[in-house]
Amino acid sequence: MGERGPKLKFNNIACPNKDCGRYGQTGKENIIGNGTYKTKSGKVRKYICKSCGLVFNDRTNTAFFDLRTKDEKVLIALKMIIKGMSLRSVAEILSVKLDTVRGWLTRAADHSEEVNKVLLVDLNVSKVELDELWTFVKKKQFREWRTMKMMELGSG
Numbered sequence: 311m312g313e314r315g316p317k318l319k320f321n322n323i324a325c326p327n328k329d330c331g332r333y334g335q336t337g338k339e340n341i342i343g344n345g346t347y348k349t350k351s352g353k354v355r356k357y358i359c360k361s362c363g364l365v366f367n368d369r370t371n372t373a374f375f376d377l378r379t380k381d382e383k384v385l386i387a388l389k390m391i392i393k394g395m396s397l398r399s400v401a402e403i404l405s406v407k408l409d410t411v412r413g414w415l416t417r418a419a420d421h422s423e424e425v426n427k428v429l430l431v432d433l434n435v436s437k438v439e440l441d442e443l444w445t446f447v448k449k450k451q452f453r454e455w456r457t458m459k460m461m462e463l464g465s466g
Contacts, residue, residue: 318343323357326371330362351381373414373421379406384414391415392439 320341324334332340344356344365351374356367369375377384383404390400397415401408 320357325359325362325364326366327359327362327364330359330364332359332361350379371421373417377417379410379414384417387411387414388418392442 319339320343321337321339323341324336325332325340327333332338338361340359340361341357342360344358346353346355347367348354354368356365358365367375369377374381374384383406387400387404387406390403391397391411395403397411398408401411404411
């Protein structure tokens with residue numbers, strides 16, 4: 311037993327490394343805690359997989375990974391888009407750049423399953439509204455913008 315009490319067991323956490331022999335398996339006692347760090351949305355716990363040595367955290371493989379904005383603000387922006395507001399309007403109301411809102415939308419599209427879970431449960435959004443969001447994300451104008459941005463990043 312440590313000075314602060316018994317060490318925490320992380321039996322409900324799985325290694326996110328697809329090359330790890332224990333990838334996706336919980337309850338194997340291969341995950342240990344590696345402290346926490348603060349974000350604008352609260353503490354985030356860090357972990358180490360004893361099998362492969364990967365260091366990861368609660369936000370790894372989510373739309374919120376390495377995001378410096380409060381989770382709530384991003385979720386509000388997505389909800390506003392679902393309700394039909396333009397990206398420019400969302401950016402103006404939340405006092406952020408238009409490219410920031412586009413970035414959040416790109417993350418949401420890339421992590422649609424995680425976003426679906428959060429929106430369906432935490433924000434009480436219907437499945438129809440989620441379908442509208444993904445239809446919007448797939449619009450030609452947005453795809454063209456994203457392709458252009460990727461080309462700029464690649465040629466810089």
